[in-house]
Amino acid sequence: MxxxxxxxxxxxxxxxxxxxxxxxxxxxxxxxxxxxxxxxxxxxxxxxxxxxxxxxxxxxxxxxxxxxxxxxxxxxxxxxxxxxxxxxxxxxxxxxxxxxxxxxxxxxxxxxxxxxxxxxxxxxxxxxxxxxxxxxxxxxxxxxxxxxxxxxxxxxxxxxxxxxxxxxxxxxxxxxxxxxxxxxxxxxxxxxxxxxxxxxxxxxxxxxxxxxxxxxxxxxxxxxxxxxxIFEHCTPIFGFRGAEQRLLRRALSDEPDELIVSLLGISPHTLKKLWRSIYQRVEDRFPSLLAEAAAVGAEGVRGPEKRRTLMRYLRQHPEEIRPYAVPGKGQAPADTGCGAPRNFV
The missing domain is CATH 3.40.630.30 (Gcn5-related N-acetyltransferase (GNAT))
Known part of the structure; x- marks a missing residue:
């Protein structure tokens, strides 16, 4: 046998x-x-x-x-x-x-x-x-x-x-x-x-x-x-801040919020503020990305669906979770004039 x-x-x-x-x-x-x-x-x-x-x-x-x-x-x-x-x-x-x-x-x-x-x-x-x-x-x-x-x-x-x-x-x-x-x-x-x-x-x-x-x-x-x-690079469009990027890098590893709070050394209140700020940046710069998730009206569904939608996008666009600045300036402005799809540089 x-x-x-x-x-x-x-x-x-x-x-x-x-x-x-x-x-x-x-x-x-x-x-x-x-x-x-x-x-x-x-x-x-x-x-x-x-x-x-x-x-x-x-x-x-x-x-x-x-x-x-x-x-x-x-x-x-x-x-x-x-x-x-x-x-x-x-x-x-x-x-x-x-x-x-x-x-x-x-x-x-x-x-x-x-x-x-x-x-x-x-x-x-x-x-x-x-x-x-x-x-x-x-x-x-x-x-x-x-x-x-x-x-x-x-x-x-x-x-x-x-x-x-x-x-x-x-x-x-x-x-x-x-x-x-x-x-x-x-x-x-x-x-x-x-x-x-x-x-x-x-x-x-x-x-x-x-x-x-x-x-x-x-x-x-x-x-x-x-x-x-690894070497294909695009210009980010959201302009996430450092604290937001640190949160998103952990979230992309499928870590729950309770663990992220502990690993980042922040309070649950700060975590909620960061998520609100992240979603606001996305809705300001790419309104259609979260539109479908926002339209889901069932109680308790909208938040998780918004996160899943954003995580799917960020897995395809990891440049959004990396530090970025326009040469000669500080943190890159969110509106870089580059939509999706974007050119490699």
Whole structure:
């Protein structure tokens, strides 16, 4: 009698939460080789960065698995300042993610501020935009011959797209150990270093290599290629404020209001004010978007339907939840003269 194939996992992507920190520590890549004192300081750093618009931290979980065994993968990325961008482009050395973590922990570097990200997202130069480095990605099973592991890898590529899309991404960097190189090549990244072929000594042969992908390389790929979609950028039309964007980023992860209040450290009253402000901006700039939802008159239906309608739109237009400013000005005005559909820039 043939063996019963394993059940396909019920995977979902969501944002990292403090309750995930212990499991995230257990899913640090072995090649990262962080010492015990550094590992012990990471949860405090993650907590500090959790709501920063230049920090992406995602969890892939199998909701069909028992509690305590659901998290299948964790990935984190951070926006880079100009010094770190130059460092990665010019003769990169190995163990860059480890060095970046050390500087973040010691306060020697920080992600660009919300204002700096807004200016970068509003830029139009060929060599302008936001650059990210994936600090690490790790999943419980990396066996490409295992259907469940392959499903997690596929979900992770989608999560990477959702985590970065909406920014005017200039470049994404990621270190990868030798066994991970085929995955990096398969999703479109280009290897930029060759430490293991040029260096000598046993330690060098386990060093990670640096991969990256820039906007020009990504946009040469055919439409529909997931990694290309990270680099497709549109001008936002709503002009959401920073507090509104922080709320919307959590809501897009299907987190309930009770959890959002706790994670953002705001009161229920403030949350209600933010939702009212969000809906007012949408109704002012794109009246037809919520018209159908507003017409639903059944008691208790209108509010949830308005949110579902807005969430569907924002999943297609992630630029609305990213900082944005017109070059030379402050926060971008809501009326940019661009309706839907919009041109990529």
């Amino acid at each position: 043939p063996a019963t194939p394993p059940a396909k996992p019920a995977l979902q992507r969501r944002l990292l939460q403090p309750r995930d920190f212990d499991e995230a520590l257990g899913l640090l890549p072995p090649w990262l080789a962080l010492d015990a004192p550094t590992r012990a300081r990471l949860p405090a750093l993650w907590q500090q960065l959790l709501q920063h618009p230049g920090f992406n931290a995602d969890v892939i979980e199998d909701v069909s698995a028992p509690a305590g065994q659901r998290v299948q993968a964790v990935g984190m990325a951070v926006a880079l300042d100009a010094r770190w961008q130059q460092r990665l482009r010019q003769a990169p050395q190995p163990w860059l993610a480890r060095q970046l973590y050390a500087e973040l922990l010691d306060g020697r570097t920080r992600p660009p501020s919300e204002r700096e990200l807004a200016r970068a997202n509003g830029s139009r130069g060929v060599d302008e935009g936001v650059s990210f480095m994936v600090l690490h990605y790790q999943q419980r099973n990396m066996d490409i011959g295992n259907p469940q592991a392959v499903a997690v890898i596929s979900a992770a590529v989608t999560a990477m797209r959702l985590a970065h899309a909406g920014h005017r991404v200039r470049e994404i960097f990621q270190e990868a150990w030798q066994g991970e190189h085929p995955y990096m090549h398969s999703i479109g990244f280009v290897q930029r270093s060759a430490h293991n072929t040029a260096a000598t000594g046993s330690a060098a042969h386990t060093a990670p290599e640096l991969f990256s992908l820039c906007r020009a390389e990504a946009l040469r790929k055919l439409p529909g290629f997931q990694i290309r979609e």
